[in-house]
Amino acid sequence: MTKADIVSNIVEETGLERAEALKAVESFMTTIKTSLSKGDNVYLRGFGSFIVKERAEKTGRNISKNTAIIIPAHNIPSFKPAKTFVEDVKENVKVK
Secondary structure (H helix, E strand, C coil): CCHHHHHHHHHHHHCCCHHHHHHHHHHHHHHHHHHHHCCCCEEECCCEEEEEEEECCEEEEECCCCEEEEECCEEEEEEEECHHHHHHHHHHCCCC
């Protein structure tokens, strides 16, 4: 499913104009990005949490030069689904 598909579903379900639905989806995504960029997590009850995870510094390998490199500590965005969301997916999605 793409962003365009999400917008189409919102238009069908709510009766909003396509431009308004697109603006709402874009605003939602921008709000989440902004919050995570500030280090604030976003919690959506029954859906999941958008959180910032800290990755520790580690040693990596440059295979082509056969040297060790240090990968500095950094933060990454992550999504953790709610338990009810996970259970719903497990019950309804068939393994191919």
